[in-house]
Amino acid sequence: MPIKQLRIATRQSPLALWQAGYVQSRLQQLYPDLSVVLVPMTTQGDKILGTPLTKIGGKGLFVKELEQAMLDDKADIAVHSMKDVPYRFPQGLELKVICEREDPTDAFVSNRYQDLAELPVGAVVGTSSMRRKVQLLRFRPDLEIKDLRGNVGTRLSKLDNEEYDAIILASAGLKRLGLSERISSAISPEQMLPAPGQGAVGIEARTNEPELDDLLAPLIDKDTQLRVAAERCITETLQASCQVPVAAFATIDKTQEERLSLKALVGGRDQIIITAAANGDKKDALKIGNQVAHQLLEQGAKNLMQSYLATTEQTTTDSSHE
Incomplete structure (x- = not known):
């Protein structure tokens, strides 16, 4: 029997609703007779704003309620920012689709300065990401990094209230919310590697539902799926939790026989960073990810991650509010 209605579980933040609305719009364009409804939900990650995520469960707190809704048959699919999706899925659920990627870079946002180089000594920069903090301090050890949580609007309001000289957000989130003009400059991946999956939207659903697989298949962007798969290999192979600074970014060069290149890093205490890179045919994305x-x-990534955990009890991590 053809699927007549599809229920999309989503968080209620403006960015999450944009992502779910994007999938809803794509599906309605493909299937005009299909009823696609949103099921907005508040997750634990949205409720607990005054405590570092590393102390209350990390990025998984942004997806657990959505996953339970699918397991309880209160929703059919869930739409996520891929950098919020843990590498392990609950039994009965799987990742079905990764859509075409938006700008994966981090954005430098300031009302007074154009880029990191312009910041004065001792400037206060807001970010809730350990990945960003480690990389920022590598280039500018003089900066004061202060925690910053909340949705995009809340973070921008704190900047406008002069609580920070600059803040770092994901370029994709600002662009999707029509706030591109707030980006003072994009931070290149050469200067700051993004989080695995940053800028990509994923769709999770129950396993063993072939009709749903067929319905969702046109939303798959194959190159994005390969790139994100390679990036997520890093966190999976390292068994890296949200409590450590890990970054990974893959590109596909269509002028070079569609070769996939992957670079990744792990950060430790005292701004120690190790990096690795590899490239090969894009069809070998998982192999390249494992190689890196x-x-x-x-x-020594394991020791580096452990050293960082021992000294960063008060820090937080990326959230899809970026």
């Missing part, structure tokens, strides 16, 4: 992950392990 094992390079990091050979350089």
